[in-house]
Amino acid sequence: MECTDSTSRLDAYLDQELDAPGIAAIDRHLASCAACKEIFGAQSALQSGIRRHATYYTAPERLKERIRAGIGSPARPSFGWQWPKFPQLQFGAALAAAAVVSWIAAVEYTAPREDDLIMEQVVSGHARAVVTSHVADVASTDQHTVKPWLSGKLDFSPPVTDLADAGFPLAGGRLDYLDNRPVAALVYRYRQHVINLFVWPDEKSGRVPTQALSKHGYNVLRWSDAGMTFWAISDVNAADLKTFAETYASAR
Numbered sequence: 001m002e003c004t005d006s007t008s009r010l011d012a013y014l015d016q017e018l019d020a021p022g023i024a025a026i027d028r029h030l031a032s033c034a035a036c037k038e039i040f041g042a043q044s045a046l047q048s049g050i051r052r053h054a055t056y057y058t059a060p061e062r063l064k065e066r067i068r069a070g071i072g073s074p075a076r077p078s079f080g081w082q083w084p085k086f087p088q089l090q091f092g093a094a095l096a097a098a099a100v101v102s103w104i105a106a107v108e109y110t111a112p113r114e115d116d117l118i119m120e121q122v123v124s125g126h127a128r129a130v131v132t133s134h135v136a137d138v139a140s141t142d143q144h145t146v147k148p149w150l151s152g153k154l155d156f157s158p159p160v161t162d163l164a165d166a167g168f169p170l171a172g173g174r175l176d177y178l179d180n181r182p183v184a185a186l187v188y189r190y191r192q193h194v195i196n197l198f199v200w201p202d203e204k205s206g207r208v209p210t211q212a213l214s215k216h217g218y219n220v221l222r223w224s225d226a227g228m229t230f231w232a233i234s235d236v237n238a239a240d241l242k243t244f245a246e247t248y249a250s251a252r
Contacts, residue, residue: 003029003033006036010040010043118178119231122198125178135172136174137175139171155182163244168189168244179200182200190236198230201229202227212242219233232244
């Protein structure tokens with residue numbers, strides 16, 4: 001893939017509008033082209049900044065009441081149909097009211113929550129790793145190999161433990177980028193499946209109980225504890241992923 005083709009598809013890549021082969025092609029190019037990788041980083045930061053810091057407004061209740069009153073249906077006359085007294089004004093008011101109501105609905109239903117944005121990144125990170133067969137930067141079943149490798153490249157030390165006795169052997173780890181920062185991706189296996197566990201510090205979240213989610217055919221679990229945030233994702237069934245999360249949490 002040439003740089004021109006890559007940069008022309010970065011917007012679709014960021015918005016997750018490409019198919020799996022297209023994602024894999026961009027991944028390979030970004031891994032070998034520093035210039036395109038820099039452009040992607042700038043666009044990704046801009047996208048995240050707009051979504052996180054954009055100001056959204058909700059109409060006050062008084063305005064909503066006035067709009068409802070303005071577009072209320074007039075009483076039907078008893079003899080035939082008559083034009084309203086000021087058709088231009090009422091028509092204009094109705095158009096303005098409809099525009100305001102549509103704007104309010106658009107803000108309410110399209111403003112993404114931060115967790116939704118992170119989950120999209122989690123799904124993309126997992127899918128890229130599986131599609132490109134690059135699930136680990138350091139492939140090892142030894143937690144004493146994986147943990148130091150990750151700790152040496154991050155500004156925190158992720159909790160790494162082998163869960164082979166419970167049926168979830170450690171397969172390695174890699175670096176990823178979520179929530180505008182480098183994170184640890186711990187890789188576990190369950191039978192023929194890959195489980196990615198993304199870990200990074202988040203002192204603001206406190207303790208958050210496990211929340212089950214699903215997206216694009218993947219099961220996802222997220223929780224926070226002891227200043228760390230965890231996102232587990234896999235195509236295993238929800239019950240097996242829950243067992244994995246509980247086993248990992250109890251082994252820490």
